[in-house]
Amino acid sequence: MSLDPSFVGRTYPPTAPYQVGREKIREFATAIGATDPAHHDPEAARSLGHADVVAPPTFPVLVTMAASRQIVEDPALGVDYSRVVHGDQRFAYTRPVVAGDELVCVSTIEEVTTRGGHGFLTTRTDVSTVDGEPVVAVWSKIVVRGEA
Amino acid sequence: MELPTQTYRVTRADLVRYAGASGDFNRIHWSDRVATDVGLPGVIAHGMFTMALVGRAVTGWAGAPDAVVDFGVRFTRPVVVPDTDEGTEIEVSAVVKEVTEDGLTRLDITATCQGEKVLSQARALIRTTR
Numbered sequence: 569m570s571l572d573p574s575f576v577g578r579t580y581p582p583t584a585p586y587q588v589g590r591e592k593i594r595e596f597a598t599a600i601g602a603t604d605p606a607h608h609d610p611e612a613a614r615s616l617g618h619a620d621v622v623a624p625p626t627f628p629v630l631v632t633m634a635a636s637r638q639i640v641e642d643p644a645l646g647v648d649y650s651r652v653v654h655g656d657q658r659f660a661y662t663r664p665v666v667a668g669d670e671l672v673c674v675s676t677i678e679e680v681t682t683r684g685g686h687g688f689l690t691t692r693t694d695v696s697t698v699d700g701e702p703v704v705a706v707w708s709k710i711v712v713r714g715e716a
Numbered sequence: 717m718e719l720p721t722q723t724y725r726v727t728r729a730d731l732v733r734y735a736g737a738s739g740d741f742n743r744i745h746w747s748d749r750v751a752t753d754v755g756l757p758g759v760i761a762h763g764m765f766t767m768a769l770v771g772r773a774v775t776g777w778a779g780a781p782d783a784v785v786d787f788g789v790r791f792t793r794p795v796v797v798p799d800t801d802e803g804t805e806i807e808v809s810a811v812v813k814e815v816t817e818d819g820l821t822r823l824d825i826t827a828t829c830q831g832e833k834v835l836s837q838a839r840a841l842i843r844t845t846r
Contacts, residue, residue: 658788
């Protein structure tokens, strides 16, 4: 699958704010078996200096989902989602996500390549609070598999 | 320095729970029919579920749930989860590569399932002093 390299550098409009809920963090932590009290108990989180329960490190993917959809579903880019495989994922944190955060995502296409019939798309999503405080930068590389 | 290996059992029930908690309802993570139709051996774990388990190992080693500064992986092989009570197992190990002057520790991580590596370039940078 060939992706249009002219999309490199394109930045998408900010997503609607994602309200990080305490119960969502607890539910996510439970689903991955993360039992540290700071994921579940606000008092435990406060004793570490956080305003409320702390999200596990990969929780930001829930926040960036809408931003990823903006790109993958951009008709001009033309990704066939049924052929998408997750390649790489990376998070660089300014601070952890905590309950009560209202987070906005701005995504930029960093790299578009085609190799061996497969398309590779790397996006960077900057996640910040509605007040503009940076929280985490998230990189995701997807592989769009070519027709065999 | 090698860190103690962590072993996580993964069953279909875990995948269903992760799908609900994460909002990733891709059918290859719960339907054998759909998974085999797209050429997979069967239902596979969400890559982000595997990464989340690795994240658990990392925060456990760090001794703090908020210690991760940078965390990245490449997904190289799917984790096939059979529809049995036992499911499968993911083993996560790591070596300390470096401790920086500003108190950050760099880990090189290995994650395997059924003896095969499922990730490459799995690295984390953790804060080891508060």
